[in-house]
Amino acid sequence: MLGAMYRRVLKPMLFRLEAEDAHHLTLNLLEAASRVPAWPGLARRWTAPADPALTQTLWGHRYDGPVGLAAGLDKNGVALPAFAALGFGFLEVGTVTPRPQPGNERPRLFRLPQDHALINRMGFNNAGTQALHARLGARAAHPTPLWVNIGKNKDTPNEDAAADYRRCVEALGDVADAFVVNVSSPNTPGLRALQAAGDLEELVRAVAQQVEAGRVRHLRRPPVLVKLAPDLHPADFEASVEAVRRAGAQGLIISNTTLDRSGLGSLHRAEAGGLSGQPLAAKSTALVREAYRLTGGHLPIVGVGGVFGAEDAYAKLRAGASLIELYTALIYGGPGVVRGLNRGLSALLARDGVRHLSEVVGADA
Template structure:
């Protein structure tokens, strides 16, 4: 079905198509019993794909990356596609419109997207209301948090802490986003000293919230793929020393190497196929640096089960997709799950956890 409607969607402006699809998924999310019934058909049945991380069960290592469902408008529908977990956001304490349109561009020959959305979202209170209203969760829901554009970097910590306070009782994990290229000055927070201070503050707020919410969601940090190798190492070590529970490698890139589409010079972060190898190499680097002490989530250019498997073998315990879902359609998570189960069986792994980092 997606192959039939994709040409019509791709004739629309990319952001218009995104909003149209998200509204349809929002309607589907409210259909009685449909999401749960659909998930029985798409959720992986192979026990090889199940693992426990941070005391939580993940039935699949394939998750939805942040950015597709910023305001948690369609969590049940995305869960119905067979994802093992879902990441919503990026959310900021206050609602903001983001950058001016157009700000999202398809590059079909490159199987890529460029976006300069600028953390457009409805704010932490609206996100809390949507997540709190969910009757049940099809999978763990992570919340990606950032700072408002108007907040200066020297006050950024308070924005992250505000998001934690507002959302801790509805978040299964927090992702500290310091790596989007579309909020001025944000990537400067990846500097080792600033990053360590930010992570410690967020972890401290999570511990304070544990008393109130009776939960302690893990805290992960999302890094950019454009850091100099020495800076990347320093940032990873800072995150680890600060006590973060995991890493997401990586965010979008500012590189335009190898692109062919006329839109390649649009400002913003590039995602999709051009990131496949780069992000896998960075996962491997991060796994070697951390020696497997914290779980790593590999994201960037995953279109096939082989792409996801390469990231797992490089050191990723979990993986996430975004751009490939736009190009491949809603059947992608189930295809990735089936393919991963077959690859694990082929190589004699009893569980996905056994494959993590074997090539690192």
């Protein structure tokens, strides 16, 4: 019912607005809803997965369901209670950089309705680590695991990038349940060069060392995951995965947005930036499968890219993902998408006679 109301009433209204204006309007409404006493908790009782087959414990945290919110939608963590109320199993904020930055000039976000996709060239626009910590630290307990996606400031040269990532960890180590090292956004000049195996290993090791340094002070050691691009040459992808493993990261996110524009039909298909949504589904699933093979299934993988329905999520699980993330599907499907995905996954597991989703992880790899 919620999904139908969104598609028939709210979506047509929002899609009349410029994409980023609609984004800010929606986020402002969700921020306001987050302040309504008791509402997020009550709503989550209805939306959160109730099926034990979807529950997992990873990196010492319980995940009620495998579907999480991808980074980029709530960069500054302003509406986390409302997003938790939609039924997500975990939430990823950011990308955050040590210092605030405005990002690239507008327009920088484009809908591709014919392709069920988005193109963005936001450029790590965010309020910085100090503002994010103040906001997250005000919440004594999060209803779901909270991940922080970290990056470098645009004006920080690549040779000094590790210091920026370490500053993010130092500033947010007491409020993050996981850190995601973002070296794969196409919208910060030169950032993707950090995916080269040697540079990546050095960077991830520096982040892991900073996490370890904060362990005594914060009495916690959040895992470090690395988010890779889908546009790497196969040999480079293999080298990057191996570098992540050698550096001691605890997980991979596959994948970020793509620069590939093959097969698109929408008006804004030629805009610069990263493409997300359904056109990325097959490619990202294939890369999840390859990453699972390369790591022997020993490094948890988060599958993201083109997840619109339960079959999309199931394909990524069977390819080797333990968790799933989405963003673009919310724009096109609305707030009922998460509950529908979780219920659909339960039905698919029951159809195949599977008692727990962990039994299908990597089944097709």
